[in-house]
Amino acid sequence: MxxxxxxxxxxxxxxxxxxxxxxxxxxxxxxxxxxxxxxxxxxxxxxxxEDTSHLGLIRAELKENNLNVDARISIARGTLYSLMNTGLHGTNGLNPQTSYKIYKSYVIPRLLYGMEILPLNQSQHDIMTRFHTKTLRNIHSLPTRTATGSVFMLLGALTIEAEIHKRQLSFLYSVLSCNNSTIQGLIDTNHHEY
Incomplete structure (x- = not known):
């Protein structure tokens, strides 16, 4: 090869x-x-x-998804910390709605890059959900014990699982509507197998 x-x-x-x-x-x-x-x-x-990185995703012999989730959270946390000087923090910072829009525009894409193609299990979803929920609580300056539902409703935010599902549906649409003959051949071949 x-x-x-x-x-x-x-x-x-x-x-x-x-x-x-x-x-x-x-x-x-x-x-x-x-x-x-x-x-x-x-x-x-x-x-x-044991592992390598290709287009920002880690390919590894063992625990590939865990490595990718940890790497994505680390990158998102770094992005979040770099935005703290702009007022993206809870107390005495920007308006929570503005902070959420900045978080949604800059941090969530870094957090979810490539996650739509990985078969994540529930524990991996939970790790990402904890990071997402903690960040939203900090944006709103809410205590740790605040109910999760109220955190999302106050900002009109989606859960991380819903964000991943949006990206999976977008990816599926892109593949199905693609005019590339090689991809269409793969779709047709896989369709006939079922």
Whole structure:
């Protein structure tokens, strides 16, 4: 596979950097050791690693979704902290409605990037929900014990699960309405299997 990639890269006059290339073995059989595997990209050896990042999503052998959820929350938290100087905090900050619009425009996209394509389980949804609800409580300067329903109703906010569902429906529409013949072939092939 790497020889094919190298061949096509040379034809297209593209240089693949072997030090930045990673190989991740997904669904690795238990009888194979990672240390026994090695490949070459051109003349440089490429060794398998436990995880890599592609287009902002982490691909890993184990607990891929957990790693992605943790990374997304970390990025969203950093974005949120960078907006604190603008008044995006509860007490003596901006109006809660304005703060929520800023949060919805800047933080939620960073939090949910790529989550529409991952099969998240309930515990992963719960981790994201806790971050989202805590942030909304802080925006409104509400105590921790405030009922979750009132936090969402006061701001007119959606739950994180609803935000993910909106993105999943948008992604589905984009795939179904795409004019790309390769994607249409995949849709038709998968449709006939069911």
């Amino acid at each position: 790497l020889s094919v990639a190298t061949h096509h890269a040379r034809q297209s006059r593209v240089t693949i950097n072997p030090t930045k290339t990673k190989a991740v073995i997904l669904n690795k059989p238990k009888n194979i050791n990672r240390s026994d595997l090695n490949w070459t990209l051109g003349n440089t050896p490429v060794y398998p690693s």
